[in-house]
Amino acid sequence: MDHTPASPPHLLVIGGGFAGLWATRALAKSPLRITLLDRSNHHLFQPLLYQVATAGLSAPDIAAPLRHILRRQRNVEVRLGEATSIDPTARQVALADGSVLGFDYLLLASGATHAYFGHDEWAAHAPGLKSLDDALHLRRKLLLAFERAEACEDPAERTAWLSFAVVGGGPTGVELAGTLAEIARHTLKDEFRRIDPASARVRLVEAGPRVLASFPEELSDKARRQLERLGVEVSTGVPVTAIDDGGYRLGEEYVPARTVVWAAGVAASPLARSLGVPLDRAGRVSVEADLSVPGHPHVFVAGDLAAVQRADGPPVPGVAPAAKQMGRHVAASLRARLAGAPARPFRYRDFGNLATIGRMAAVVDVHGFKLSGLLAWWFWLAAHVFFLIGFRNRLVVLLNWAWAYWSYQRAARIILGGRREGEPSGDAPG
Amino acid sequence: MDHTPASPPHLLVIGGGFAGLWATRALAKSPLRITLLDRSNHHLFQPLLYQVATAGLSAPDIAAPLRHILRRQRNVEVRLGEATSIDPTARQVALADGSVLGFDYLLLASGATHAYFGHDEWAAHAPGLKSLDDALHLRRKLLLAFERAEACEDPAERTAWLSFAVVGGGPTGVELAGTLAEIARHTLKDEFRRIDPASARVRLVEAGPRVLASFPEELSDKARRQLERLGVEVSTGVPVTAIDDGGYRLGEEYVPARTVVWAAGVAASPLARSLGVPLDRAGRVSVEADLSVPGHPHVFVAGDLAAVQRADGPPVPGVAPAAKQMGRHVAASLRARLAGAPARPFRYRDFGNLATIGRMAAVVDVHGFKLSGLLAWWFWLAAHVFFLIGFRNRLVVLLNWAWAYWSYQRAARIILGGRREGEPSGDAPG
Numbered sequence A, B: 001m002d003h004t005p006a007s008p009p010h011l012l013v014i015g016g017g018f019a020g021l022w023a024t025r026a027l028a029k030s031p032l033r034i035t036l037l038d039r040s041n042h043h044l045f046q047p048l049l050y051q052v053a054t055a056g057l058s059a060p061d062i063a064a065p066l067r068h069i070l071r072r073q074r075n076v077e078v079r080l081g082e083a084t085s086i087d088p089t090a091r092q093v094a095l096a097d098g099s100v101l102g103f104d105y106l107l108l109a110s111g112a113t114h115a116y117f118g119h120d121e122w123a124a125h126a127p128g129l130k131s132l133d134d135a136l137h138l139r140r141k142l143l144l145a146f147e148r149a150e151a152c153e154d155p156a157e158r159t160a161w162l163s164f165a166v167v168g169g170g171p172t173g174v175e176l177a178g179t180l181a182e183i184a185r186h187t188l189k190d191e192f193r194r195i196d197p198a199s200a201r202v203r204l205v206e207a208g209p210r211v212l213a214s215f216p217e218e219l220s221d222k223a224r225r226q227l228e229r230l231g232v233e234v235s236t237g238v239p240v241t242a243i244d245d246g247g248y249r250l251g252e253e254y255v256p257a258r259t260v261v262w263a264a265g266v267a268a269s270p271l272a273r274s275l276g277v278p279l280d281r282a283g284r285v286s287v288e289a290d291l292s293v294p295g296h297p298h299v300f301v302a303g304d305l306a307a308v309q310r311a312d313g314p315p316v317p318g319v320a321p322a323a324k325q326m327g328r329h330v331a332a333s334l335r336a337r338l339a340g341a342p343a344r345p346f347r348y349r350d351f352g353n354l355a356t357i358g359r360m361a362a363v364v365d366v367h368g369f370k371l372s373g374l375l376a377w378w379f380w381l382a383a384h385v386f387f388l389i390g391f392r393n394r395l396v397v398l399l400n401w402a403w404a405y406w407s408y409q410r411a412a413r414i415i416l417g418g419r420r421e422g423e424p425s426g427d428a429p430g
Helices: A018-026 A046-053 A120-124 A132-151 A155-161 A171-187 A217-230 A270-275 A320-339 A374-387 A391-407 B018-026 B046-053 B132-151 B155-161 B171-187 B217-230 B270-275 B320-339 B374-387 B391-407
Strands: A010-014 A033-038 A042-044 A063-065 A076-080 A083-087 A092-095 A100-102 A105-108 A112-114 A163-167 A201-206 A232-236 A240-244 A247-250 A253-256 A259-262 A266-268 A296-301 A353-358 A361-366 A369-372 B010-014 B033-038 B042-044 B063-065 B076-080 B083-087 B092-095 B100-102 B105-108 B112-114 B163-167 B201-206 B232-236 B240-244 B247-250 B253-256 B259-262 B266-268 B296-301 B353-358 B361-366 B369-372
Touching (some): A010 A100, A018 A033, A046 A171, A105 A270, A132 A259, A132 B076, A155 A253, A163 A247, A171 A353, A217 A232, A217 A369, A296 A320, A369 A374, A374 A391, B018 B033, B018 B105, B018 B320, B083 B270, B132 B259, B155 B253, B163 B247, B163 B253, B171 B201, B171 B217, B171 B232, B171 B353, B217 B369, B296 B320, B361 B374
Parallel strands (some): A010 A033, A105 A296, A163 A201, A201 A232, B010 B105, B105 B296, B163 B201, B163 B259
Antiparallel strands (some): A042 A063, A092 A100, A361 A369, B092 B100, B112 B266, B240 B247, B247 B253, B353 B361, B361 B369
């Protein structure tokens, strides 16, 4: 990985999410040698990740191999690996496999992870949703809960297996709770002999005063009513104070529940700490106007890891369109830098806010133009399918959705995993 | 799970593969209470499992939840669980979770597992392919080998990462080797910067004199030539004598290879041993003409676990059509038994033999009518897609195939797993 003075400058991009990938693609014609480093071999369309967790889509439906996306961009090398620390002065990044990558420019776009607000012990009981592996783990957990309830002889135990809680009333929590209620009420209908899946309790728990706090209050109310119509019990204004193997505590009330899903907190990637620059409360890097790091003009941060203040509005939100815009802006900053031109400040272009709730229900807020219900859902579906990378994925995803909504079925209800690596599969039937 | 004399007799079916599921469905109208027990929640279309392993299909494309398939058959209860031993006299089956299921009639259809011919230590280095978890494990291993080769600085190490061996020249071995060569030659084209995936060595190793030994010699020759055209090196007549972390030994030659796949031996499910009846060399139960177990007329065995001799031909092969026929025959035997009629002997109806080799190549033998090449491949495709359970799967599978063959791409090239259960996903990018 040595860089001789004659070769073009080396840009290292950490993270093949929206920010990293969009920056990389925008630099296709620039005189740079680019290395794109990611822990996984694929770019993930994260806005539909909850659909993999709830068995509506297969993992490959919403992911594409980074190598494949970038195969024709000859100035890029994709590398599978995990960065563990960054030395911005020595311009080196250490990887988990012991190797070291040098760089002339660095774009750190490694995203966010779950935050348990100082209760890391909750992680084992309330998994979150960030990667495809998380989604398959969650799918397994949700589907197995109904299986355990069916096999269970003790009524109290059975009730606990049929008690689901989603912690966090943001878009992910709302999507998960709405879809989970749909599965219990419709998808699993007629499939069990000892339990009635429709009797499952699906609770959405939000410590703040309302769900979808980033939306206008009117749409929060609509979302709550749509959730309740789907069969979700919405609890706001009371924080979760404990989560263990048997259930969770909401204020003073202990609720037996075998399945708790975490959709409450995101924290920036721990990699940011190794930069040695001030971070905000959520662990994000407060970047300069051109998205470079204070004191290290050759290091940029984009995506969920960047804390960008705006003079004329709230901070830039951690959503896919913002990450793409930041990625493209870093590319523009770098091009300007290489050409000796001054850098421009990043300006976030807000296209509006949309969240889906469940079968045929969503809310949309585009600069004060508000929609909810079926029409909002069609708007949401069109926007998301349109932005899915790659023609094939889009078509298959559309078909899977059409099928799921037409038939109330979810095609991917296959429990995977649970076998330890290297262990032979034994007497797996048929 | 108690059975009072007033209720209908209880049939316990172990295994939701072709034999168990076809028997269960054929008993929809019989006065029986049926429990279908399986370790996984889905029926698997095993003939296409190699496509999941080689990233052509998603796991849910070839699987359907057993509960969903049987939701309208009211005399069936599906139970997720693993049988560990059978007491045919006490009419009880013990499960891994400690519970015990009683039965009046038992159908044991728990299938086959990998056999390493007394070399169980090879299992860790040469995984086999029986379940969806096996397939995802294999997919991960195959795709990661190219990643490791790309990241590797040492030429000898790199060569070992690009050296693949498939042990066993039966249909599964031939399919895997052919598809692997296709991936190396075509799918990964242009995606790597340091290695040429087309330089990978893909070797199919068969101890016997020819591949596809169950086919006429003429078709074995055709298959070999088609494999070689796809870039597979075919070695016959020499046994593998060792497999370790660094490679395998073929006769006297040690070949460094990081990826060895086991497609050589299948052995019957260990559950058969607990029956206490004589087993054949492969661990299968030699059944009576009506597929019941000698000395235990209320216990039946069907599918890969049953050794059925034929007066007028070779033993019944371990293929899907045979398993379905056996399943239906057990249902007929039971119906006769319940009606007080005599049982009829099982007669295998041989529809012919087909095997696919890779892109547009296959061999077909239907009662002496022989086909090979493109036409055989279309025949094979039509037969397999037609038999896939469920309309939705069939359509999606067809689309995925059309896309894969049109574009040389494989849609499911997503590396999953590798994260231990309960471990948070950390700084998963994007």
